[in-house]
Amino acid sequence: MSDYMPTDITPPELLPSALAHHVPDWAEAAATPADVTDWADRQARALFPYELADGWPMHPQGRTGRVGRNLPLWGENQAADPIVVAGYGQTRRVLLITRSDIEAEAIPGGMVDVHLGETAPAALVRELEEETGVDLRKHTPTILGRDLVDDWRASDHSWVASTSALYQLDVTVAAVGADDALDATWYPFGDLDQLAAAITAAGRTLYAAHQPLLQRALDHLAE
Template sequence: MTETIPAERRRWSVNWPQYTPADITPPELLPAALARHVPDWAEAAATPADVTDWDRRRSAALVPYALDAKGWPLHPHGRTGRTGRNLGRWGENAAADPIVVAGTGQDRRVLLITRDDNHEEAIPGGMVDPGETAPAALVRELREETGIDLSGHRPVILGRVVVDDWRNSDHAWVASTSALYLLPATVTAVAADDALDANWWSFGSLDQLDAEITAAGRTLYTAHRPLLRRALDHLDHP
């Protein structure tokens, strides 16, 4: 998502007076709209200056980040080419991404949903609710989007990383806890909540997954490629 920013200018320590990021704030999150109504998925702060608990947020962050001279949060990976907020919170927005894999060898499959926002094939995850833990969010999101309850399973935590989400900006971004659930065989998945569809796909390699999804006339969600690659690395090189 940062491909429009030259690599040598992404770091915040690099001076770039001409930097003019595009504001991606949707109408419902503009200050005038928030003054009238705050969506149930968003915080009321019109700007990061209206947030009062940066110390707590930073101490709880999955990925460390700094504040600028104004006290605004800075994307951990540097400039994105976008400003404003198209997410629920300023700064880090914690997500949980359960990667469910069934079978072994040639029969290995991965569970993906079709997202309702961009109609792409993705891991059945979502945002961690306020006061919720990442393990609880992993189970909840999977159950809500596919009907599969893996509350009795202990997953392998693959990582806690910033996700290259299309909604990321310089001051608001997504960081995910990804976890691998292993099942002996596929189970029935029924799409619900934010999912338009739920299917099991061949998962011998990322190329194989790509080819199968493309052959079906669909597209793999770019932001989840690194998470799926990490799952494959763990499976193939435990």
């Protein structure tokens, strides 16, 4: 007998009984993976290959200690995270938002609408403008990488794969929190310690899952 006892993180609005009456506009209607009809297509476009076990998608990195779904899709949920930096060296700054779900400072970004044919580069621009009012559609970002993110909503059967990109500006621009962002702030970004100290001084916390993405941006800027 297995001693694996994961926590079900499915919120009330995504339970089968609730979905039978109303589907939130941010989530698919499938109450379980058995209700998903396009697994072959999902696996083909996944950033990180994954398998199905008895019809259930399995996290590419293994068990998470959580089951259920608290994300838009079963299986991989593709996200786009634009890292916007202004200035150079020890005087540069980075644009972060205060997320409304966990009230932590994070990279502005969100889910790619893959079912509508949206690409990650398009989602980078859309999410940034929706959450901060900053329009960088005329700027070409540097794609930093693609990562499985340790998102607090991830489970054995639903997870986040992010495309992160760096936008380099000469100076800061006006930004204001909107949509899923309570606030938008430019923080000192000479290094990760400086950023963390500034966030702490503001009485806030840095979203841990985004720290590796921010460090990758710093590493690229140091090249």
